[in-house]
Each structure stands twice: as structure tokens, then as C-alpha cells.
Amino acid sequence: MSHSPAQLQALVDRCEQFRDSKAPGGYRDSLALCVIDSVQSTGVTYSSVVNVVDAYRAYRRAQSGEPDTDGVAELLATFDELSGPDGWAAKIGNRNRTSSRGGVLKAEAIRDAAAALAGHGIDSSAVLRETAADTSCLAVVESAWRKVTGQRSGITWHYMQMLAGIPDVKPDRMICRFVADALRLPRRSVTTGFALEILTATAEELGMSPTDLDHAAWQWQRGRK
Template identity: 35%
Template sequence: MQDDVRALRAYVAEHLGDELVEWPGGRPGEAEVALVDAVMSIRARYGRPGVAPTGVHRAVAAYRALRGETALDDLRALAHLDPADLARAVGTQRTGGVLKAEAIVRAAEALTAVGVRSADHVDPGDERQKRAYTSVRGLGWVTWEYFGMLLGRPGVKADRWVIAAVANAVGRQVTATETKDVVLATAGEMRQSPTRLEHALWAFERSREVG
């Protein structure tokens, strides 16, 4: 592990420099929006926000319009939505063979069943909550971690670009779990937020692929 941490620190110094790009900030205090964001982000482009949002931003804006509320922090409300109505708003993309809209509603149901109703209740380290979320078809621990990050909990979303960054740094293929562990350990040694380091690695690798 220590060799991998040294390799990633060298990679960061060479490619990212001293000033890491800022984490955009997520969806603090909005459990409903964070859950929509986390699930819709699976194998998707984030697109752009603004008056004509695209990608995940468009889905989030559509959810806000569907709900028509200013405070979107009640997973019970999301759990009671008809998945078909949600799909008409956010789109018909799939994960694990099911509509992402259905996975979102089922995740809200599963989380509320174990007492998670708002952002304040979400604890990524709680195994009961994690099992509830990952019991939903198409959802796994990576987006569970990201759900927490969007709500302001430190974490690492080990997606394809972050995995690629760590693999390029250490010179071999790595798993999502290995990626998370190396980024967390490296962030600790650098005295950086793991969320900020993860986002900086994600932004760099993504820019190389799509640039």
C-alpha cells in the first residue's frame, strides 16, 4: 500500500500540481436530490448546469420541477413517487437492466425502511444503511459512497476515471476497492480532503479522455 501511495503522490505532483481543483460542493442538505444525482451519474456524463442543463444536471433540474418544492430533503416523498412518473421526468436510462428511475425510488424505499429520511440521517459508514441501498438491483457501494459525498461526507467515488488515475500512477490494473483505499491513504498523507483529491483525479483523467 505504501508504495502505491508514494506512486499516487508522485502522479499528483506531476500532473495536478499543488493546487487541486475544487470539489463543486455536491447537494448538501438535500437527500432527495443527492440520491437522484448519485443514481443518474452511473455510466453517464454530468453535462452542464444552467438555463439549459444537460446530462445529470438536466435530470436533477427535472426532478426539482417534478417535486415543485424548495426543500428536497425527505426520502419518504421520493419513495412514494411512481417510478413511471419519475422516468418521464429524469429519463429512461438503465442500470443493471432496470430503469434508473425505478432504482432511485426503490433505494428511497429501502433507506426509509431503515430509518433514513433526511440528509442528517445518512451515514456512509453504517453497514445497515449500505446494505439497504445496495440491495436494490443496479446499485452498488461506489454510488452509495458517492451519495454520502454529495451530502458532504468525505469519501471516494471509485469510478472509471479515478480507477484509471490510480492504475496509471501505480502501473498496474486496480480494483475499485483498491482505488478507494489508495486515494484515502494518499489524501491522509497529503492532509487533503479525500473528496477533493478524488475529484481532482477524476477531472484530470476525464479531460485527457474527452479533451
């Protein structure tokens, strides 16, 4: 489903109010925190994500590590030290799962997503940003990420990039609802792909970073009754 010129203009008009908005900075120097935050973020209140990020930081600092510059090698090492996802979930994470039906611990998905990045030579946020300049290479890495249990939709992939400083849109439920309501479409009809495409195009029309527009739209939609 591609957007029409009229739909794009309608969304541009709705998003004019966000033109000066800025998103938080994310974790430009810590790919480890990007992976943790993105995988933990789906289907939960963000406070639970903050708790896991803070616990990881505390664990690494107790080792005299620097979590705010950790790459995936340091993240994967914590799983080895804690005897795998169960131990990691007990010490750092929680028992949240990627899905209530047939899902795995998010700790397991974090480990596997980090391993997918490492397997393609993506060991830091800086390398990820460099790779993003080559769309064909990035597509290979994205395919590996989406093969991790619970990550098939690509929502966490897009969010992980945003946290690493790559302009993008996280087409989650809140963003899909925002697009549907703005265009007066049935919510069920708006796919993640359509929301990603049209919000990215809207950001370009407004001269904004897609990340900044995504954050503003998400916050606006969350505040609706």
C-alpha cells in the first residue's frame, strides 16, 4: 500500500505542529544499550525498559566497565558471565517475553540480536552508522536481525537504528494509530510498512529528521484520551 499525494499532504498538514520538535539523543556511543532498549521496549511501559538499562549500567560499572561505550562484544560477554539468558534476566533484565504466545525471554532475543550484529561485523554504533550508508549491506544485517525470535516485524530494528543516531521511524502501534487517525483510515488498515513510508516522506517534506518527527508524533498520540 503506497501513499497518495493527497494523503502525504494531509499528514504534512497534521505534522506542521511538530516542525521544531527534537527527539532525545539515544545512545550514540553504546550499541549495547541500543540493542537492550530496542528489544525490551515492545509491548511494555517504558519505565520497565529504563529499569533494565539502569541495571545493565550498574552491572558493568561494578566491573569497572563503561556501559555508555559498550559494543556488542561487551554485551555478549555479560551473557557468558551470567550463564545465558536466564541468568541475565535474573541479574539485569526481567521475565518479559517477546510474545505471550510462543515467545522467548527478551533477554534471549537481546543476546541473539547482538550475536546477529556481531556476525556481520557490526560491533559498535559507529560501525552501524557507517554501514547504513550502504543500503545493500544494511539490508543483509536487517534480515539477520529480523530472524531473531519476536523481531520479524522490524519495529525493533528501526528503533535500534534511531537510538544509534541513524534517522529513522519506529512504526509501532502508536505511530500506526497516529497515521490512521490523521488520514481518517481504519486503524487495522495501516501497516507498519505504510506508516514507515509516509511518515518518512512527511519528515522530508517538513525538512525534519524522521527520528524527530517520530518522537513528536508518538508523544502526541500517547497523550490522546
